[in-house]
Amino acid sequence: MDALDVARWQFGVTTVYHFLFVPLTIGLSVLVAILQTMWHRTGNERYLKLTKFYGKLFLINFAMGVVTGIVQEFQFGMNWSDYSRFVGDIFGAPLAIEALVAFFLESTFIGLWIFGWDRLPKRLHLAAIWAAAIGTNLSAYFILAANSFMQNPVGFRINPDSGRAELTDFVAVLTNKVALVTFPHTLAGAFLVAGSLMVTVGLWHVMRNRDSADTGAYRFATKLGSWTVLVSSALVILTGDIQGKIMTEVQPMKMAAAEGLYTTESPASFSVLTVGSLDGSRELFAVKIPYLLSFLGTGDPNGTVQGINDLQAQYASQYGPGNYAPIIPVTYWSFRFMIGFGLAAAAIALLVLWSQRKGRTPTSKWLLRAGLVMPVLPLLANSFGWIFTEMGRQPWIVFGEMLTRDGVSRSVSLTEVLTSFTAFTLIYAVLAVVEFKLLVRYARAGVPDVTPQTDDDTDDAERPLAFAY
Template sequence: MDLLDIARWQFGITTVYHFLMVPLTIGLAVLVAGMQTAWYRTGKQRYLKMTKFWGKLLLINFAMGVVTGLVQEFQFGMAWSSYSRFVGDVFGAPLAMEGLLAFFVESTFLGLWIFGWDRLSKGVHLACAWAFSLATVLSAYFILAANSWMQHPVGIELVAGRPRLTSIWAVLSNNTVLAAFPHTVFGCFAVAGSFLIGIAAWQIARHHRKSDPDDEDRRAWHASIRLGAWVAVIAFAGLAVSGDVQGKLMFQQQPMKMASAEALCHSEAPASFSIFAIGDVRRPDCESVKSFTVPYILSYLAEGDFHSEVRGVTALIPEYQAKYGTNYPDDPRLGVFAGQPINYVPNLPVTYWGFRFMIGFGALAALGAVVVLWLTRKRKFPEGRAWVPLAVLSIALPFLGNVAGWVFTEMGRQPFVVVPNPTPSGVDGVWMYTASAVSAGVHPGEMLTSVIALTALYGVLAVVEVFLIVRYVRGGFAGVMPPTPPEGEQESDEALSFAY
């Protein structure tokens, strides 16, 4: 493999691993704050147990997310220094906001929440939980604003071959981030909802199946299942609506990405939505592909009506060549790509199946949540044991859907790392090929060494996180709650300080 391929593998491995932590942290943080609010308002012990148990798992995941996220910043300078120089003037502002306004607030109030159980009033302590959770969501917004600028650059001018920021408000109000943010947040809640369902179902099946339905622990697990199921169902509905909005923007801003998502090689009017395809979708002429489709749906997804034309790959290639050239610049810094023809078609199997996996995994998770709501109605719990392993395995579905969605988003914009704005309005010439973004001064052997080292390190971290999660899941509520005082002794006021 050449330097670019190795650098892309490194970025893909580290980013996908990090993103496994991010949606669970965001979704679970808000749900834990909601659980604590229920305890604050009702005083019911089961809500306190839920807050402490799910809060413990949140902290483990948050810590791992911080550790794995640090690598992202280092690899920008190590593997993608040309990219860092190109986008630095623009990314400085949103990333500084993420670090100072979001992550700093997030970490501060998380610390107060962890150590403030017996030192802060219940109201102030609850406010810390909400400050932490909302700062986590805000942090995601700033990161998405930077990513959305790469998908649709705005608020800049080209000076000496580099984009210079002219309006931070334009970057933060980019229509791409306004569509991507709710879609991402709904995806986070889908992950957190399935996480609650799987673990709570396992707890009831293992420890509380034969207990009294009015047993406080069983009621707490049952409440967790119901909360997770409702959150997952609502999240999928939000994903469908926000995904439709995001899809229409992609058809305008990155038509090649959406044509590739459908393996639509030839323009159609009206255009059909492909359910799945049989054949070699790697060939841009699609001569060997047989696709099973639903008529008119793709036209609606693209333009909001059922009869509009959707341009295919073969029609878009000459448009891209006319706008951006047929060959890479003859620059030795591009290595093997210098002067070579540019392939404007993304990896069709990845974009086509990534799009379907994203939708399919999300739909399966939502269907499972609906089934769980039906099976657990009126504080019931199914007698059969087969559904418990399925509930536990379903935890993976929204994780896989999120990963597939991000792989599609990032791979679909190739060969660009910063995509051209189709309606420039002052940003003419602002785009960057992925081949131009990699660090030219790094030897492929050095890059391969870092890939192996980071992959091994992340593997160790994965074992540590799974071990900690499993350990505290097995411990249940007893592992996070203070011990019950001996009969006749009054519970100490400091009992609630048995936290983290």
């Protein structure tokens, strides 16, 4: 073990942990805005209760996401200074815009939304939550544009004197083909998470508090969440198919590793299960679906998909001696876990809808148990998706331009990285417990009372600014 290994583990752990909060924030911001829009248009208190109820869960998650996200950018200077020096001219531009425009928009209007209840005009208050939701989604795009440069570097040149990558076309960076397909794929995954949480909380109240006056509100939330999960699942599949074709074009080794495809095939078969040798150089046993991989990778059932061994020989000739294949078991299984957990969440959503058909009330304890674990499934799917994305790019930190081993800080010792890794992991563990307890506590409390309160003794202009939750 050396500083490089620990630095990679630290970045991986903190990134995956941070991304547990990001998709819920992205998806729930829009769903809360939709609920408030429905209240604004109909005046039905059911939607107001749900807006404030899920809005509270959204705010808890948003705050935790901000706290954990700050650490991510610190690591570029702490553990990856050589990488930051090489790519900072390009990587810094979308991140700066994300902070100055998208995050500013998001955080400012969330503040107005929190403190603006009964103070701002209804339309302006509604616009605040939509502005916050738009800012949240814009943040995702600029961050994904930066990450997509690492997958498919465009719009730059290498300065021969400094050896740094310099930005030559910012529009090319923002319109990177990888970013354009990764963004809708990530958003669909985010709505899968948010819809699952909405289903879980609504279903729990429907089944545990059947005689409650708010049962109708919970039933609506459960149906809205279920349909959100099903629609987003379909969009995940659609955008994932497009993403697979682009990945085959710009990162063929990643696609080959995802399928455990060792030799070039035309047509290529999709691997349902592959067992390879211990050194990861050849296939020992496989169960396959003929023609499917060619179609997924190229759009042609008879298309050619390059294999790991052939690509290794090509890259060794192009970039010099070395191992250019990622860790095959990690990429192979993370790809399948990503798909499997996402489909499992969609299946539960379908069962929940079926259980409430024609006004029925679900009674199955197994359905309730499945509903309680439902939000974990898309979170795992998202996490394994990012693990696949980042591990499948290895050994490159910027594909074709910079190896991961060359991006680590040279002056940081193993002890220093281990210390920060341990500290961050312990802090994140504490934050995880706090987040979970807060979400459970307020989810169990149910929808709030929205009966207007009047204060005859104090003029509205003189009332202190108060937190609406």
